[in-house]
Amino acid sequence: MTTSNKKTFANRVSAPTAARVLALSALALSMAACTTVFESDKVDYKGSKKAAPLDVPPDLTQLQKDNRYAVPEGRGVATASGLAAAPAGTAAAAPVAGGATIGPVSTEAVRVERAGDQRWLVVKQTPEQLWPQLRDFWNDAGLPVATESQTTGVMETEWVENRSKIPQDFLRNTIGKVFDKAYSTGERDKFRTRLERLPDGSTEIYISHRGAEEVLTGAQKESTVWTVRPNDPTLEAQFLGRLVARLTGATAPEQVQAAQAKVDSAAPAPQRAKLAGNAVEVDEGFDRAWRRVGLALDRVGFTVEDRDRVQGIYFVRYVDPEATGKDGFFSKLFSFGNDDKAKEAQRYRVLVKGNDGGNSSAVTVQDNEGKADTSPTAGKILSLLNDELK
Numbered sequence: 290m291t292t293s294n295k296k297t298f299a300n301r302v303s304a305p306t307a308a309r310v311l312a313l314s315a316l317a318l319s320m321a322a323c324t325t326v327f328e329s330d331k332v333d334y335k336g337s338k339k340a341a342p343l344d345v346p347p348d349l350t351q352l353q354k355d356n357r358y359a360v361p362e363g364r365g366v367a368t369a370s371g372l373a374a375a376p377a378g379t380a381a382a383a384p385v386a387g388g389a390t391i392g393p394v395s396t397e398a399v400r401v402e403r404a405g406d407q408r409w410l411v412v413k414q415t416p417e418q419l420w421p422q423l424r425d426f427w428n429d430a431g432l433p434v435a436t437e438s439q440t441t442g443v444m445e446t447e448w449v450e451n452r453s454k455i456p457q458d459f460l461r462n463t464i465g466k467v468f469d470k471a472y473s474t475g476e477r478d479k480f481r482t483r484l485e486r487l488p489d490g491s492t493e494i495y496i497s498h499r500g501a502e503e504v505l506t507g508a509q510k511e512s513t514v515w516t517v518r519p520n521d522p523t524l525e526a527q528f529l530g531r532l533v534a535r536l537t538g539a540t541a542p543e544q545v546q547a548a549q550a551k552v553d554s555a556a557p558a559p560q561r562a563k564l565a566g567n568a569v570e571v572d573e574g575f576d577r578a579w580r581r582v583g584l585a586l587d588r589v590g591f592t593v594e595d596r597d598r599v600q601g602i603y604f605v606r607y608v609d610p611e612a613t614g615k616d617g618f619f620s621k622l623f624s625f626g627n628d629d630k631a632k633e634a635q636r637y638r639v640l641v642k643g644n645d646g647g648n649s650s651a652v653t654v655q656d657n658e659g660k661a662d663t664s665p666t667a668g669k670i671l672s673l674l675n676d677e678l679k
Contacts, residue, residue, distance in 0.1 A: 334450070393536060394536055399551075407677070408522075414491070426532060435447045445479065448479045495583070497520065501518060533548040562679050564671060567671070574648055579641050579650075585674050604636065639670070653671075654671055
């Protein structure tokens with residue numbers, strides 16, 4: 290190779306090599322700036338990263354998207370299978386057309402209720418009116434809707450990263466636009482919205498959070514796996530506040546702050562549940578206990594395959610982490626495409642039964658055949674529900 294050719298070859302190689310060295314150096318300096326790391330308390334999911342393995346967990350049953358939302362008043366049947374098989378002409382409210390515009394409601398038309406760290410909204414609009422607004426709300430927040438079932442009144446977002454948690458040090462602010470994709474929090478969030486119709490035509494809106502984080506594994510910490518992290522009531526409250534602002538048309542900063550304050554200042558009700566033997570005793574009537582058990586199942590991460598309000602039954606799937614091993618449990622929750630692992634999930638029935646007086650209810654666990662289940666796994670399910678219902 291001639292001297293001229295050697296110089297040309299060197300020039301071709303050195304340019305990209307230098308760029309890589311510069312990038313790595315910048316990242317190293319950024320990581321070294323530990324004393325200037327501050328976390329923002331804001332929520333920013335727009336333009337964030339989505340983790341492919343978390344997109345569709347295998348335990349998530351995707352119900353038909355074209356079923357119409359129809360929750361009978363009182364204690365009528367509200368099951369996915371039953372409504373899907375209902376004959377033509379069965380009474381059901383038609384959903385609002387996708388292009389319809391729903392005007393904002395007054396602040397008096399939105400009420401915040403609270404039990405423990407659970408909060409929810411009571412809105413003087415029907416589920417049909419709220420459904421398209423909720424879909425737009427999540428999409429505008431940077432959390433695309435992954436699955437939705439108008440039959441069961443459940444809408445769930447993608448797993449998305451909260452970019453506001455990335456350290457905002459001097460070097461990142463200087464070169465962040467160039468190397469933004471090199472930064473990651475190692476956390477992902479998704480949110481489930483559940484709508485419950487009230488007899489007066491109003492709707493209760495529940496928002497539950499599920500979190501995942503990437504942790505190092507192996508003897509040399511050479512690999513990572515996604516694991517469950519606890520749900521965050523603060524995030525749930527933040528999005529409820531944003532939703533109040535959205536529904537009431539609040540845009541000015543002071544109006545948005547007032548909407549959030551309305552959620553944050555909601556007075557909690559006294560403790561209303563306790564674990565007694567093979568049941569959770571709830572100091573609430575059937576209607577309220579039924580809705581709160583649904584939210585508790587969402588927050589804990591159960592898969593609700595179906596429900597029958599007349600009988601007071603939630604049909605759920607649950608994976609016992611001790612029975613399958615920690616790795617099997619987490620891979621079951623956050624992987625997809627493995628039929629063998631999907632079979633590990635056991636089916637149970639969570640029964641909500643109001644007492645004769647109508648002022649209290651009992652929550653019990655049955656096996657897939659409808660028989661009382663007193664196994665250790667059933668006890669764990671009751672313990673999880675009791676923690677959420679207190």
